[in-house]
Amino acid sequence: MIRPYKRNLLTPGPTPVPEQVLLAQAKSTIHHRTGEFRAILKEVSEDLKYVFQTKNDVLILASSGTGAMEAAVANIAQDGVRFIPVVGGKFGERWLDLCRVFKTDFDLLEIESGRAPEIKDIEQKLKTSEKHSVVLTTLCETSTGVVYDIEGICKMAKKYDAFVVVDAISGLVADKIKMDDWGVDVLVSGSQKGLMLPPGLAFISLSDRASKLIESASMPKYYFDLTKAKKTAAKSDTPWTPAVNMIVALKSALEMIKEEGIENIWARHASLAEITRQAVKSLGLKLFAQNPSNAVTSVSMPKEMDSDKMVKFIREEFGISIAGGQSELKGKIFRIAHLGYINIFDILAGIAAIEFALHSFGYKFNLGSGILKLEQEFLKSYKKGE
Numbered sequence: 427m428i429r430p431y432k433r434n435l436l437t438p439g440p441t442p443v444p445e446q447v448l449l450a451q452a453k454s455t456i457h458h459r460t461g462e463f464r465a466i467l468k469e470v471s472e473d474l475k476y477v478f479q480t481k482n483d484v485l486i487l488a489s490s491g492t493g494a495m496e497a498a499v500a501n502i503a504q505d506g507v508r509f510i511p512v513v514g515g516k517f518g519e520r521w522l523d524l525c526r527v528f529k530t531d532f533d534l535l536e537i538e539s540g541r542a543p544e545i546k547d548i549e550q551k552l553k554t555s556e557k558h559s560v561v562l563t564t565l566c567e568t569s570t571g572v573v574y575d576i577e578g579i580c581k582m583a584k585k586y587d588a589f590v591v592v593d594a595i596s597g598l599v600a601d602k603i604k605m606d607d608w609g610v611d612v613l614v615s616g617s618q619k620g621l622m623l624p625p626g627l628a629f630i631s632l633s634d635r636a637s638k639l640i641e642s643a644s645m646p647k648y649y650f651d652l653t654k655a656k657k658t659a660a661k662s663d664t665p666w667t668p669a670v671n672m673i674v675a676l677k678s679a680l681e682m683i684k685e686e687g688i689e690n691i692w693a694r695h696a697s698l699a700e701i702t703r704q705a706v707k708s709l710g711l712k713l714f715a716q717n718p719s720n721a722v723t724s725v726s727m728p729k730e731m732d733s734d735k736m737v738k739f740i741r742e743e744f745g746i747s748i749a750g751g752q753s754e755l756k757g758k759i760f761r762i763a764h765l766g767y768i769n770i771f772d773i774l775a776g777i778a779a780i781e782f783a784l785h786s787f788g789y790k791f792n793l794g795s796g797i798l799k800l801e802q803e804f805l806k807s808y809k810k811g812e
């Protein structure tokens with residue numbers, strides 16, 4: 427009855443890619459040093475500013491999201507700067523790894539898994555630093571499903587003239603972020619999450635003061651030299667061969683985003699996330715994140731059960747991908763993403779698959795209670811035509 431599989435990605439990257447975006451990407455490759463391509467690049471650059479909520483250029487790198495994280499650290503590191511990596515999971519750890527690899531001066535802030543950082547704890551680090559502080563933080567810590575208060579962090583950082591660098595690779599479009607209004611200095615994202623594209627592009631935008639800061643950076647770099655990328659971006663160009671077909675696909679995805687409107691997209695993610703959380707709780711399961719993100723819902727697995735087994739079961743039996751836990755959370759949590767090209771029916775399928783799995787593993791609950799809750803919650807806010 428369930429074969430042939432219809433695959434569905436309810437993972438926090440990669441996420442499903444709309445058909446029109448796939449078709450755009452499948453078009454014949456055009457040459458990048460042409461007016462035709464520059465016009466496309468110009469248009470996507472404008473649209474990316476809208477998504478980032480910034481007036482500054484959003485640079486497009488041909489790498490996965492981590493490339494933009496590396497670019498941020500490599501382009502900022504210099505004498506007189508101390509990084510404050512905020513580590514509350516796997517992706518905060520990536521900031522820490524980058525600090526170590528580039529042998530920069532840093533002062534680690536570690537936070538408990540499943541929690542967001544306390545602003546006062548970051549403030550303590552800034553207060554005691556004799557150097558210029560650069561906070562390396564995350565909008566949605568995908569490994570734990572926690573959203574951080576970036577607006578609050580920026581507000582506090584301003585008092586100390588500190589810079590704030592935000593990894594919004596999974597958070598962008600799901601959790602609200604307003605780069606310029608909030609005073610984010612560097613914002614990083616990637617293609618295979620909320621932007622509804624395959625993996626392969628990274629994005630980075632710098633505030634005016636961050637652009638000034640990178641001019642005095644001392645770390646060796648070449649491909650990821652952002653001063654080069656900024657110079658060419660001003661002429662709707664790129665320093666190296668861009669990922670042409672991906673950028674054509676990006677244009678299509680951004681058209682969808684503009685049509686729906688960023689405020690509506692934030693609202694859609696917020697409702698789907700809330701509905702998912704309610705459904706999960708009605709199964710008798712506990713949410714793992716204290717401040718849950720609207721990109722992904724992380725759920726504690728009942729003690730006697732292994733979440734990895736459930737994730738594998740759902741993927742192999744039903745063609746639906748959800749995510750397990752990483753590192754010390756392996757086997758202990760599972761994560762359902764409601765990120766990007768997702769609507770209520772994708773979540774229904776996901777919750778049904780989770781119910782089937784729990785049922786077959788002998789977990790005691792009322793079969794259908796998750797689905798029922800999901801439908802009830804959906805109907806509360808459903809209006810015809812929206």
Ligand SMILES: *Cc1c(COP(=O)(O)O)cnc(C)c1O
Binds near residue numbers: 567
């Ligand atoms: C997915 C993700 C990354 C890593 O991006 P890659 O595209 O795999 O390099 C980094 N940070 C966060 C928060 C993520 O969700």
